[in-house]
Amino acid sequence: MIRFDKASVTYKGGVSAMKDLDLEIGDGEFVVIVGLSGAGKSTLIRAINGLVPLTSGGLNVNGHDVPNLSAKERRELRSEVGMIFQGFNLVDRTSVLNNVLMGRLHQVPLWRTLIGKYPEKDIQIAAKALNRVEILDRAYVRATNLSGGQRQRVGIARALAQEPKIVLADEPVASLDPPTSHVVMKYLQQISRDLGITTIVNLHFLDLATAYADRIIGLRNGELVFDGPGSEADEQT
Ligand code: ADP
């Protein structure tokens, strides 16, 4: 469960990117956040894993009191939250499998990662994640040799390999063409449905949101302007 309680974020320089937000997101929900550039979508997502501090108000994520985390709790929270990025953030020069294994870094002793010897169990988890996004056959290909859509599927697999409770995807399809965007949205929807992972996706485009989201949250100037089922979101944002 994620709960914002009168949460606000004001950046240095005075921009209010989140204004008195009250919002609850239940376990396993598939939520899409829509709004124009600058509406506060990234701020909301980054607040959830503690990357952006609240200026005031409360935020509880899976029982973690985010504004008051100890260093240890912060690590715990980060390990429970998988991130997916617009620019994929893959390490181009290494294999797809190694990229996905990076999702296991918080589970694997550092010395093993340094010599590139992951335990068999972690390799199995990574392979299963690649299989889920149907790209296991490219496991030994360098990430740089993949198309954009394939790279984002690897990004999803890396997040899954973390065995997260929550997945946050910040504009995951912004650099993909429309058909590829649909494929990526479909996989995100599936991981939420099949694995029960709470999944929050930021999007520019309402049509993609209404096609996949169980729930759409509309933001404008840091304020919540819509919250409802995907089917009712037209014309609102
Ligand atoms: P997007 O609109 O896709 O979220 P931006 O291009 O606005 O991304 O922001 C890119 C990076 O710059 C982010 O890390 C964001 O936090 C930061 N940023 C955005 N606006 C400002 C600003 N006015 N001052 C300082 N940093 C900013």
Ligand code: ADP
């Ligand atoms: P979105 O993801 O919807 O594009 P953001 O959350 O990135 O919106 O930004 C919301 C507002 O906060 C924008 O006006 C942006 O310029 C500003 N902003 C974002 N990050 C920073 C930052 N690090 N410092 C200052 N202003 C920022």
